[in-house]
Amino acid sequence: xxxxxxxFNRYRDGMLTPDQQKQFESHxxxxxxxxxxxxxxxHLVRSVKEQEPPALTARPVMVAARAYESCNSWDVxxxxxxxxxxxxxxxxxLVLLLSLFGILPSVSLPGVSGEYEELMxxxxxxxxxxxxxxxxxxxxxxxxxxxxxxxx
Amino acid sequence: MSDSAGPVxxxxxxKGDEPAFAELVRRYQAAVWGAVYRTLGNxxxxxxxxxxxxxxxxxxxxxxxRQLPFGPWIxxxxxxxxxxxxxxxxxxxxxxxxxxxxxxxxxxxxxxxHKPDVGSTTVEDPxxxxxxxxxxxxxxxxxxxxxxVLREIEGxxxxxxxxxxxxxxxxxxxxxxxxRADLHQEFCRxxxxxxxxxxxxxxx
Numbered sequence: 231x232x233x234x235x236x237x238f239n240r241y242r243d244g245m246l247t248p249d250q251q252k253q254f255e256s257h258x259x260x261x262x263x264x265x266x267x268x269x270x271x272x273h274l275v276r277s278v279k280e281q282e283p284p285a286l287t288a289r290p291v292m293v294a295a296r297a298y299e300s301c302n303s304w305d306v307x308x309x310x311x312x313x314x315x316x317x318x319x320x321x322x323x324l325v326l327l328l329s330l331f332g333i334l335p336s337v338s339l340p341g342v343s344g345e346y347e348e349l350m351x352x353x354x355x356x357x358x359x360x361x362x363x364x365x366x367x368x369x370x371x372x373x374x375x376x377x378x379x380x381x382x
Numbered sequence: 383m384s385d386s387a388g389p390v391x392x393x394x395x396x397k398g399d400e401p402a403f404a405e406l407v408r409r410y411q412a413a414v415w416g417a418v419y420r421t422l423g424n425x426x427x428x429x430x431x432x433x434x435x436x437x438x439x440x441x442x443x444x445x446x447x448r449q450l451p452f453g454p455w456i457x458x459x460x461x462x463x464x465x466x467x468x469x470x471x472x473x474x475x476x477x478x479x480x481x482x483x484x485x486x487x488x489x490x491x492x493x494x495x496h497k498p499d500v501g502s503t504t505v506e507d508p509x510x511x512x513x514x515x516x517x518x519x520x521x522x523x524x525x526x527x528x529x530x531v532l533r534e535i536e537g538x539x540x541x542x543x544x545x546x547x548x549x550x551x552x553x554x555x556x557x558x559x560x561x562r563a564d565l566h567q568e569f570c571r572x573x574x575x576x577x578x579x580x581x582x583x584x585x586x
Contacts, residue, residue: 239559239562242562243540243555266573267566270565270566270569271534271565271566273511274514274515274565275534277514278420278423278531278535279420279535281420281512283416283420283428286429286432288429288432288433290404290407293407293436294400294401294403294406294407294436295400295404296433296437297403297407297433297436297437297439297440298398298400298440300437301441
């Protein structure tokens, strides 16, 4: 029974097969919930649909003339630049502002040397100063680590 | 709505040919106005809305993809405008269920539920229905409301609704189905409250 209630939207949109449609029609004849749903929606749609929009007083020539008058103003141009992708524009403007004021942290990717120093500082800050090769390239440090990380 | 805005007319409008743009306005004004009126339901702002939409159309014309049909594109601008306006609305222009007196609400709810009215072509109290319909629509999320109006009120296909909203067809369908569910839920909440009230009265 509940499954058939779930077909309500498909029925309303004409998406059911002829067999399913017959099944749903027999269902709606006895299901009060679906009847109320259909009745309510029909009333709502009909009442809004029957309300014809009042006639517009502005003639197309006037609408066009006003549009041409306004389209060159700076605010319209600025908004037209923002409008196509408001989220991206806002994000870009925010990043620009933050970077101008130096709020964004500088991002630097540590090399092997940096990672090693960080790990050593975490485990034993005193050990780093004596043993680690200072000012070497990443390759040299890798070789040094492969050899057991002993003092040179 | 005919979708016969030729590329010549569009090119002329972009180059500043006012009569060409006026012709575009003439062809699409009714469709734009219909969508605006049925979505926002406020005639006092209607003329300004149409003016603003055609201003947006004029400014966006150079970005229009000539491969696409012009009608859905212009209606997409109109629907985006309507969604913006719905989001900005701070005060409701129509009464909500909670604003109606108990007697008024009961009378309208009973009329909307009764099955014999479903197939009839006349409505006894159209103003009351419209008021309730608007108040319920006002509670929908803007995107769902726009999709609901295009599909249910304007009777467009899901493919057309999707083109106008600039979303996949399945998204358009989901929005309409959710709008229906939201409206029904809101209505049922009221009915349950009423029936509960009646039962309590009887128990007393």
